[in-house]
Amino acid sequence: AQSVAQPEDQVNVAEGNPLTVKCTYSVSGNPYLFWYVQYPNRGLQFLLKYITGDNLVKGSYGFEAEFNKSQTSFHLKKPSALVSDSALYFCAVRDSSSNTGKLIFGQGTTLQVKP
Amino acid sequence: DSGVTQTPKHLITATGQRVTLRCSPRSGDLSVYWYQQSLDQGLQFLIQYYNGEERAKGNILERFSAQQFPDLHSELNLSSLELGDSALYFCASSAPRAGGPDEQFFGPGTRLTVL
Numbered sequence: 001a002q003s004v005a006q007p008e009d010q011v012n013v014a015e016g017n018p019l020t021v022k023c024t025y026s027v028s029g030n031p032y033l034f035w036y037v038q039y040p041n042r043g044l045q046f047l048l049k050y051i052t053g054d055n056l057v058k059g060s061y062g063f064e065a066e067f068n069k070s071q072t073s074f075h076l077k078k079p080s081a082l083v084s085d086s087a088l089y090f091c092a093v094r095d096s097s098s099n100t101g102k103l104i105f106g107q108g109t110t111l112q113v114k115p
Numbered sequence: 116d117s118g119v120t121q122t123p124k125h126l127i128t129a130t131g132q133r134v135t136l137r138c139s140p141r142s143g144d145l146s147v148y149w150y151q152q153s154l155d156q157g158l159q160f161l162i163q164y165y166n167g168e169e170r171a172k173g174n175i176l177e178r179f180s181a182q183q184f185p186d187l188h189s190e191l192n193l194s195s196l197e198l199g200d201s202a203l204y205f206c207a208s209s210a211p212r213a214g215g216p217d218e219q220f221f222g223p224g225t226r227l228t229v230l
Contacts, residue, residue: 032216036221042223043117043119043205043221043222043223043224044205044221045117045221046219046220046221049216051216090158096216099170100163100170101148101163101170101171101209101217101219102148102163102171102173103148103160103219104160105158105159106157107157108157108158
């Protein structure tokens with residue numbers, strides 16, 4: 001069965017500092033991995049995805065994520081956090097061998113960036 | 116703006132009632148997905164339709180049903196509502212490849228409150 005774990009309910013970081021939001025996954029085949037962000041009272045907004053190839057994926061708003069197959073991880077990173085990055089972040093996975101687009105989401109991590 | 120629209124934004128109803136949530140996908144997208152977001156369950160995949168046909172089913176209750184119409188809009192029907200059905204219901208759509216690695220674009224959601 002597919003699953004995603006986001007071990008931290010909340011991550012606190014000072015503005016200007018680097019941030020990392022952790023994600024580990026489990027799928028039977030090769031994974032497609034996604035990060036989404038949700039601002040209050042809004043829908044989920046796509047940030048980036050890993051399909052294949054380069055393990056470092058760059059996405060929107062300066063975010064990037066590193067795919068690590070041996071550790072089954074896909075951590076979200078940003079070199080310098082902004083207060084406006086404060087939001088709820090979701091990691092999601094689907095099995096590339098599946099012919100559906102069903103996404104399995106982690107529980108979400110609240111990112112709090114303080115001035 | 117993701118291009119996915121959902122109506123209504125808010126819905127307040129009583130236990131035992133039936134409601135219909137509506138979704139219009141992005142122009143050209145053939146896949147529509149429904150997700151439920153609640154505090155205790157997180158983001159759960161409910162069902163996927165591809166070009167009018169059911170493609171995948173998740174944790175969708177028998178009291179819930181969905182369909183996708185020829186114009187590709189979709190409706191999620193929730194009946195015999197219970198207090199525990201109160202949640203945010205998201206619709207998402209993705210590009211024409213049913214099993215491709217395409218990201219999903221989410222609508223703003225419908226917040227259902229069952230009293």
